[in-house]
Amino acid sequence: MPREGILVETPYERLTAPQVEMIHQASLEILRDPGLICFNGRAADIFAAAGADVSSIEKSDPPHWIVRIPERLVNEAIDNAPKTITLGARNPENALVMNGDEPRVYFVTGSETNIWLDTDFKAYTKKSDQSVEIQFPEFIPRRGTVADLCMSAHISEHLDTLDGFIRNVNIQDKDITEENKDVNKFFASLNNTTKHVQAGLTALSQLDNVIRMAQIIAGGEDALKENPIISLICCLVKSPLQFVDDTTDAFIEICSRGIPVVVSSAPQAGSTAPIKEAGILTQINAEVLAGMTLGQIVNPGTPILYGTVPSKTRMDTLTDSYGAVETSQYTVDCTQMARFYGIPNYSTSGVSDAKAPGQQSSIERLFSNIAVSMSGPQFLHCAYGLLDCNSVFSPLQAVLDDAHFTMIKYFLKSPRIDDAEINEILSQIRTVFSTPQKLYIGYVRKVMRSGLLSPLYPFEGDREHDAVFHLAYERMKDILAKPVEHIDREKTSQIYNEIPGLLPRLNNYDEGR
Amino acid sequence: MNDIMAQLKENVIQGRITQDDEGIDDTLTGPGVVELTRMALDSKIPVKQIIADGLTAGMEIVGQKFNAKEYYVPDMLASAEAVSEAMDILKPHLEGSGVASRGKFAIVTVKGDIHDIGKNIVAILLKGAGYEVDDLGIDVPTEKIVEYVREQKPDFLGLSALLTTTMLVMGEIIEALSAVGLRGSVKVLIGGAAVSEEFAREIGADTYCADGFEAVRVLDSYRAE
Numbered sequence: 001m002p003r004e005g006i007l008v009e010t011p012y013e014r015l016t017a018p019q020v021e022m023i024h025q026a027s028l029e030i031l032r033d034p035g036l037i038c039f040n041g042r043a044a045d046i047f048a049a050a051g052a053d054v055s056s057i058e059k060s061d062p063p064h065w066i067v068r069i070p071e072r073l074v075n076e077a078i079d080n081a082p083k084t085i086t087l088g089a090r091n092p093e094n095a096l097v098m099n100g101d102e103p104r105v106y107f108v109t110g111s112e113t114n115i116w117l118d119t120d121f122k123a124y125t126k127k128s129d130q131s132v133e134i135q136f137p138e139f140i141p142r143r144g145t146v147a148d149l150c151m152s153a154h155i156s157e158h159l160d161t162l163d164g165f166i167r168n169v170n171i172q173d174k175d176i177t178e179e180n181k182d183v184n185k186f187f188a189s190l191n192n193t194t195k196h197v198q199a200g201l202t203a204l205s206q207l208d209n210v211i212r213m214a215q216i217i218a219g220g221e222d223a224l225k226e227n228p229i230i231s232l233i234c235c236l237v238k239s240p241l242q243f244v245d246d247t248t249d250a251f252i253e254i255c256s257r258g259i260p261v262v263v264s265s266a267p268q269a270g271s272t273a274p275i276k277e278a279g280i281l282t283q284i285n286a287e288v289l290a291g292m293t294l295g296q297i298v299n300p301g302t303p304i305l306y307g308t309v310p311s312k313t314r315m316d317t318l319t320d321s322y323g324a325v326e327t328s329q330y331t332v333d334c335t336q337m338a339r340f341y342g343i344p345n346y347s348t349s350g351v352s353d354a355k356a357p358g359q360q361s362s363i364e365r366l367f368s369n370i371a372v373s374m375s376g377p378q379f380l381h382c383a384y385g386l387l388d389c390n391s392v393f394s395p396l397q398a399v400l401d402d403a404h405f406t407m408i409k410y411f412l413k414s415p416r417i418d419d420a421e422i423n424e425i426l427s428q429i430r431t432v433f434s435t436p437q438k439l440y441i442g443y444v445r446k447v448m449r450s451g452l453l454s455p456l457y458p459f460e461g462d463r464e465h466d467a468v469f470h471l472a473y474e475r476m477k478d479i480l481a482k483p484v485e486h487i488d489r490e491k492t493s494q495i496y497n498e499i500p501g502l503l504p505r506l507n508n509y510d511e512g513r
Numbered sequence: 514m515n516d517i518m519a520q521l522k523e524n525v526i527q528g529r530i531t532q533d534d535e536g537i538d539d540t541l542t543g544p545g546v547v548e549l550t551r552m553a554l555d556s557k558i559p560v561k562q563i564i565a566d567g568l569t570a571g572m573e574i575v576g577q578k579f580n581a582k583e584y585y586v587p588d589m590l591a592s593a594e595a596v597s598e599a600m601d602i603l604k605p606h607l608e609g610s611g612v613a614s615r616g617k618f619a620i621v622t623v624k625g626d627i628h629d630i631g632k633n634i635v636a637i638l639l640k641g642a643g644y645e646v647d648d649l650g651i652d653v654p655t656e657k658i659v660e661y662v663r664e665q666k667p668d669f670l671g672l673s674a675l676l677t678t679t680m681l682v683m684g685e686i687i688e689a690l691s692a693v694g695l696r697g698s699v700k701v702l703i704g705g706a707a708v709s710e711e712f713a714r715e716i717g718a719d720t721y722c723a724d725g726f727e728a729v730r731v732l733d734s735y736r737a738e
């Protein structure tokens with residue numbers, strides 16, 4: 001049994017059917033003219049061989065090509081793209097099964113944050129009443145390490161609302177190099193959560209080591225195909241409309257090995273995409289379709305998620321603003337476009353512009369998490385614990401977010417209205433009507449125990465001052481005290497024997513050796 | 514004559530590069546900064562005056578509007594681009610005009626990194642501030658940068674990196690420049706989301722800049738030294 005996620009039976013949509021069709025047609029037109037600039041020679045050859053119109057730019061440095069993609073190739077790619085994609089997990093009960101036309105939302109972590117935010121509590125005494133002491137948090141930023149990534153995976157394992165894990169800490173230890181980064185980030189993640197693990201690839205040379213590690217954990221080559229416990233994410237198209245060299249190379253190799261992968265495009269409306277909704281939508285859709293098309297030509301039927309991370313540019317700094325309401329609008333639209341093609345969608349929500357947990361971060365993340373969840377993206381990077389756009393990870397914020405998602409998941413449950421329910425309700429109303437107290441309380445008790453009711457907000461204080469941070473911190477400590485199911489001794493030793501570059505300190509069995 | 518200069522200043526403020534640009538005030542039509550600069554040259558207005566009373570005077574107002582939050586970065590960039598187009602037109606006339614060159618600034622995204630939005634913004638702002646700017650592109654190998662410094666002798670070298678893996682390349686570039694005795698010939702500025710003041714010190718860069726505006730301030734302060 002895979003994880004349930006939450007099925008949004010009537011998803012929120014902004015676009016009418018004719019508008020969806022217009023965006024689709026406009027994207028196809030963009031793919032034909034002007035096409036894309038391609039900085040990767042192999043991709044240019046692959047497109048040319050498949051029948052795209054590829055012209056090379058004379059004496060260009062770095063060398064690049066113009067690739068014009070005909071509608072036929074895009075249609076073939078959409079036909080070949082799997083409409084159901086399974087992302088497996090070390091614990092098969094944590095697998096995610098995504099159907100492109102079914103708005104079932106799975107919530108996952110995400111981003112590669114450079115900064116880890118520790119929390120420390122200081123006691124303050126009220127000036128007007130010395131008997132009142134409150135705990136107030138101090139946030140301390142530092143560079144993330146592989147130990148932090150382990151801790152984050154550990155916390156994620158025990159957050160009930162969380163369906164999967166995208167490595168969310170950029171490991172910056174002194175002994176992490178470009179060469180050994182991939183194997184260590186995957187091992188640290190896989191060893192501390194039994195949920196699905198996704199990450200980007202830092203060095204193409206490590207792809208086969210990462211896949212081999214996943215095979216050992218899953219129980220062999222075929223077992224990994226059945227239960228793909230890892231997936232990758234590639235931003236191969238840089239907005240506007242440019243296939244970048246190295247990520248495109250990586251993408252081609254990933255597709256040819258049939259590993260599930262997200263083609264993601266991240267244009268910023270106002271700088272690397274038009275500021276208007278129709279503009280950024282047309283462009284991002286064209287960019288994702290271009291990536292999809294390349295992947296399906298390389299290996300027809302390979303699992304690719306339609307990944308969209310549009311954002312609005314902040315006018316005061318020209319950086320990306322995820323707190324902006326337009327960012328949520330664009331994302332909701334993209335989810336609808338993906339559903340139009342029947343391909344599972346990767347989207348982002350909940351990223352806040354705020355630098356520390358607090359009012360702004362709660363308001364911004366809740367706003368976009370509610371709006372975007374309602375639109376029904378299948379694989380939602382919903383920014384567990386992220387702050388300052390996506391450059392800071394706060395485990396405390398992740399625990400706070402878990403409470404938000406409990407609320408959102410309850411909210412998204414479908415109404416239960418059928419004949420049996422109506423009959424029961426009619427009899428209830430008639431019965432209570434005739435009693436002297438006229439209260440329904442007696443009927444609550446069973447419902448209360450059925451899991452149908454949303455729980456109370458878990459971090460509610462009992463005084464006039466807010467106790468949210470402190471209570472969430474206590475919960476975080478409880479979570480970290482819970483055990484993690486690590487990869488077993490035998491497999492760990494096989495991994496350490498076969499895969500080069502793993503840090504000895506990540507080995508739970510032969511620590512330090 | 515005064516009319517041309519007043520129009521030039523107003524069009525810098527509006528960020529109207531050519532007569533076809535919309536600007537932000539619909540009522541402003543007619544020649545833009547490019548046309549007005551040519552008209553000023555044709556009317557034999559001294560280059561020094563075109564720069565001071567037209568371009569710089571306009572940019573000063575833009576700066577004030579920006580600080581007052583009446584203008585945002587897109588406005589600033591439009592004006593900076595207009596000024597840099599004007600400077601391109603004036604370039605052949607600078608010699609003997611009494612206008613000192615502000616210096617040559619080369620900017621590049623280092624090997625392995627393809628992020629360039631920030632780099633491009635910094636380039637536009639510096640060009641608008643009157644610096645000669647050479648953009649070497651993205652994902653540029655260290656040897657190529659060293660070669661460039663040897664041949665083109667820029668006064669300033671700006672390095673951009675957004676990944677924690679590629680920021681290390683910045684240190685390698687500085688070492689490579691030192692190894693061939695070129696480090697002293699150029700001031701090195703670094704920027705991008707991954708780097709910091711502390712990192713600049715660590716690798717021996719001259720300074721770290723949080724954004725393009727800081728880069729303009731820093732370069733101006735070097736000139737004042």
Ligand code: B12
Nearest residue numbers: 112200235627628629630631671673676677704705706724
């Ligand atoms: C947009 C973006 C992209 C776009 C780039 C588009 C483009 N044309 O540049 C795309 C989608 C292509 C992309 C790709 C990738 N990205 Co990216 N990207 C970003 C994002 C969201 C914003 C960067 C940006 O443009 N900001 C807006 C500009 C205006 O700001 P800025 O660049 O910081 O520049 C300002 C200042 O820093 C300064 N400055 C900058 N450079 C310089 C230089 C000098 C000399 C001076 C004086 C000043 C200066 O002035 C600028 C103007 O104010 C950042 C997140 C972030 N918070 O930075 C991630 C981010 C940098 N990316 C990240 C990652 C992981 C990637 C990928 C590896 C993803 C993948 N798996 O494929 C690839 C990298 C490929 C490669 N080899 O480089 C991570 C990096 C984490 C890490 N490892 O360090 C980040 C931090 C996001 C995250 N948290 O996960 N990315």
